[in-house]
Amino acid sequence: MGLRINDTIPDLTVETDQGTMSLHDFVGDSWAILFSHPKDFTPVCTTEFGAVAQLADEWDKRGTKVIGVSVDGVEDHKKWKGDIETVAGTKAGFPIIADEGLEVSKAFDMLPAEAYLPDGRTPADSATVRSVFIIGPDKKLKLSMTYPMTVGRNFAEVLRALDGLQTSTGKGVATPANWNVGDDVIIPTAVSDEDAKTKFGDFKTVLPYLRMTSDPS
Numbered sequence: 001m002g003l004r005i006n007d008t009i010p011d012l013t014v015e016t017d018q019g020t021m022s023l024h025d026f027v028g029d030s031w032a033i034l035f036s037h038p039k040d041f042t043p044v045c046t047t048e049f050g051a052v053a054q055l056a057d058e059w060d061k062r063g064t065k066v067i068g069v070s071v072d073g074v075e076d077h078k079k080w081k082g083d084i085e086t087v088a089g090t091k092a093g094f095p096i097i098a099d100e101g102l103e104v105s106k107a108f109d110m111l112p113a114e115a116y117l118p119d120g121r122t123p124a125d126s127a128t129v130r131s132v133f134i135i136g137p138d139k140k141l142k143l144s145m146t147y148p149m150t151v152g153r154n155f156a157e158v159l160r161a162l163d164g165l166q167t168s169t170g171k172g173v174a175t176p177a178n179w180n181v182g183d184d185v186i187i188p189t190a191v192s193d194e195d196a197k198t199k200f201g202d203f204k205t206v207l208p209y210l211r212m213t214s215d216p217s
Contacts, residue, residue: 002109008139010107016067016095017077024139026067026095031166033059033158034133036069036099036110040080044152045070045130049096050088051155062162068096069104071129105129110146132158134165142169171216172199187211 003009011024026032035052037045052066059066070077077096084092097104105111110129132153134143142165147153164175173185187196189209196203196211203213 003107003141003144005142005144006140009133009135009141011139012103012107014097014099014104015074016097017074017081018095021095026065027135027137027139028065029137031062031064031137031162032135033064033066033162034069034108034135035066035153036105036108036129036131036133038071038129038149040070040072040076041083042149044149046080046083046087048153048155049084049092051153052094053084053088053090053092055155055159056090056093058159062159062166064162066094068094069099069129070096071099071102071105073100074098099129108133134158134162136165136169167215167217173213173216176212181217182215184212185215187213 009023009027011022013020013022035048037049039045049068052068070080072080077098081092081096099105102111106113108131110131130149130153131144131146133141136142143161160180163181164179167181167185168174171185172188172191174188175185176183179185184204187200187203191199193211196213200213200216203211205211
């Protein structure tokens with residue numbers, strides 16, 4: 001079975017354009033986001049990595065590290081960084097894993113165990129390697145989403161999801177649809193009304209199982 005929500009990510013040793021590192025050491029005590037791409041020098045992926053580079057301050061504010069994955073080699077990654085920085089208009093300071101052997105792609109269940117890279121391959125040979133993984137400081141997978149090759153990822157949604165995860169895990173709440181920081185949050189059903197009053201103060205009962213309170217963060 002592949003990697004699922006709340007599974008501990010594998011502690012793979014990976015080669016990147018910034019040297020060799022362990023995934024667990026990279027995460028450390030931080031949140032982390034792993035972005036995967038099927039090939040270097042492809043148009044949609046270049047704009048996406050450019051968007052990641054532009055959000056460097058936002059990742060830092062959230063105590064979150066970013067690492068990319070592409071199934072090309074280190075030297076290609078270093079050259080591709082130049083294109084990414086041209087598109088972004090800023091430095092791309094995050095590392096990119098060289099997943100030529102597909103270890104990361106298979107361990108994160110993006111490709112089947114029997115997958116391989118044929119000679120003269122195209123992005124279509126590794127098309128499903130277009131995922132986002134948000135990992136907690138406990139090294140467990142908190143969220144994953146996968147996109148097709150023709151649709152660029154929405155990084156406002158990635159930031160929103162990260163905010164939701166950090167709020168829900170840190171404050172013992174849940175977030176409703178379309179939630180953004182500062183919006184009301186949901187009190188879990190496992191919390192009694194009495195305990196909710198003690199912990200959160202005033203709250204609104206919309207339905208017996210749906211109670212809303214102010215964002216505690």
